[in-house]
Amino acid sequence: MIANAALAQDRQLILVGNLIPDAATGPVGPATLVVIDGKIVEVTTQREIDKAGVADAMEADAVINLRDKTVMPGLIDLHVHLTGDPGGDFWKEATEPAEWGVVVGAKNALLTAKAGFTTVREAGSSQYSAFSLRRGTADGIIPGPRIIAAGPALAIVGGHGDVSGFTEDINKVLTSGYSCTGAVQCAEKVRKASRAGSDVIKITATGGVLSQQGRGLEAQFTNEEMRSIADTAHSLGLKVMAHAHGARGIEAASRAGIDTIEHGTFADEAALKVMKTNGTAMVPTLMAFQGVSEGLGKGIYTPVVEEKIRMTLGNVGKAVTSAKRLGVPIVFGTDAGVFDHGRNAEEFQLMVNAGLTPREAITSATTAAAKALDMDMEIGRIAVGYSADLIAFDGNPLDDVTVLEKVDWVMVRGRVID
Template sequence: MMKNRIVLSVLMLMFSFALHAQVKTAIICGKLITAEDEAVLTNTVILIEEDRIVEIGNRGIIKPDYEVIDLSAYTVLPGLIDAHVHPLIYGDDYQVNHLKGSSAFNALRGLKAVQNWLNEGWTTLRIAGDADTQYAHFEIRDAINNGLFDGPRIYGAGHYLSVTGGGGDINFFSPDQSIIADGLVVDGKEEIQKAIREEIKYGSDWIKILVTGAFMSEGDNPQNVQFSDEEIVAAMEEAKRRGVPVMAHAHATEGINKAIQFGARSIEHGTFLNDESIDLFLEYDAFLIPTVSVGEYGLETWKESEAQAKMYELTLKHREESWKMYSKAIERGVKVGIGSDNVGFPPYFAAKEFELLVKLGMSPLQAILAGTKVNAELLMKEDEIGSIKVGKFADIIATKNNPLEDITELSRVEFVMKGGKVIKSIK
């Protein structure tokens, strides 16, 4: 009896050690783009313990207790960061779709979306507000963080704040109907302050404000500034008091410029920016997330869409001039990040943004940095993500061919690791 107890105790001790043994992985890279600088390393090894990178060097650093992943025939890069997504939104008639299912169902749909994006190489997402009557996307984030599901790192805003009749309001029902808008409708300083406090209470680590009208919503004009100066300042000050940054949806020139001057960390879209806007981006060290690919998708797909007729017409009309100014912003050194505005579009939709930024004047390396190092800085997470460096999370992807030679390779990611865990392995 005593002997059996001793054997059982030893087995339990061994099992405990096995559970708590460090996961150690060595990745052999053919080419390695660290996104720390412009260098492309060859025949390099990354050592990972648990969820962090612990050493980078040659093959001689591999130790016997490391599991080896051989990517010597691949180009290895940091996990990608998309700074503008809406995982709960879907369809061209998106403004009412959030009412068709419960918040719980929206969470399930959104979980599937973010898992798909992780499988494509997007290890971090910033949600630019989302369409839900509650906060389903934060339930997704919390479930991932608690280890219930695999998924990307998620940061962002609960809802997008809109004025009555603005881009986040529903403007096509009669006044007899009581409808919950896809955005969070607030008017006046007091309502804005309370809304921001509630957004933070329920999990927002960003505040999203629709400073101007939108392209994709009905009944408002993207060339109008919709919040007053007092309201915009109130939003910025309330968020700043709580240590939460603000992303400002802004198409109109005046709205872009005011949002930057009043304290927005990033401008989303920036369609009608001008030379003064570029000067302000540089002066205030603000970020531009142009979301170019959604406009191109609309031109290709929504020509016959009644719900997106306004978006189609405006994109067709203003595309050429906007592209010229985006190119000028890139040339002058504005911090431009990757943001796809992905709302459940076809697979690998978001990777199109890299290709379009190259068309706008970025080098392939600059485009890669826009979706890694620059966006990590935008998120103020540059010590944790955005490049392959000792001490950072082991968020790593690989492509068969070199995206510096063909940027479209980022739409064919073949290996994904998030925090040291393999999400997608080489077939």
């Protein structure tokens, strides 16, 4: 539930033990924050703490005492699936109504926010379920993070993201209506997604691990189709995120003008150099592979999927190491929904294991992720005028990123999440 939701409109004073305004700044010690109408309106550090703290506390509608905690900006996950839980993907299209995704999504939105993630990019859902969640969290009806929603992903007919694994008559009934063939039809589907309410366009540029289509993980859209998608989306002011595993599919997506590569599992030096040249960011989703590996041999996945999982596991993290070396932007995303929601912060240690410093890993989930969303003047740091998206915990994540796996207090848009 949302505690004291009405206080989003009042003057809240937050007493901070150790403030980290952003990853670049690092800890600055004790501070006070004033929040009004969901926005940060004052940030007072140690120099003024003695004079400002008591007086402000007397004038505040609410005082939140976090003197024994570290406080930093809320985290951003650029790849989640709030409307789904792990396992059973093959059958869900045939057994669960789309409305059930909103029920599941409400549960997962709360878990995600309580884990410290105050903004997420919903990377594929049924037609309106993520849009309903987006509105619910924005209005404070559903406790959860700010949601940037893609809606259904664009896919090739029979490819990853389209329905497959059933007989053709069943596939036809269950299809999302967003598969396309040819540049003209793909442009039409982008416009359809925009009309329906998508904040970002999601495409499946290559084959995928968890779909029933077992024909590999390389490019599925043609170059012309991907260019049409990127150009059309950009003309509408929308960015494009591309699920992509195989190196040549990654390279083609970047050349086409796609904004972010999701997963990037088999990205080689040639693909990464194209990404560097085009400014295409990588969203590694290392936790996705952690999650699927935990499900192997338990009857969760079909033999087709298990074979693809085993094929990818030996490469997890290698592309991240190479991307850092070549200067490719790396931004935070987990693919939560493939694993249990609420575990998102476990991605940080996996990124560090792949070669990022703690500061780089935290930047990827704050200022860098905000920039990828074109929201870097609203979220990703603690500063006057920014959204009051805050988390509190013990310790210093710049020394040990695992402290972010246990967040004690969360505020989203000025609302405290319980």
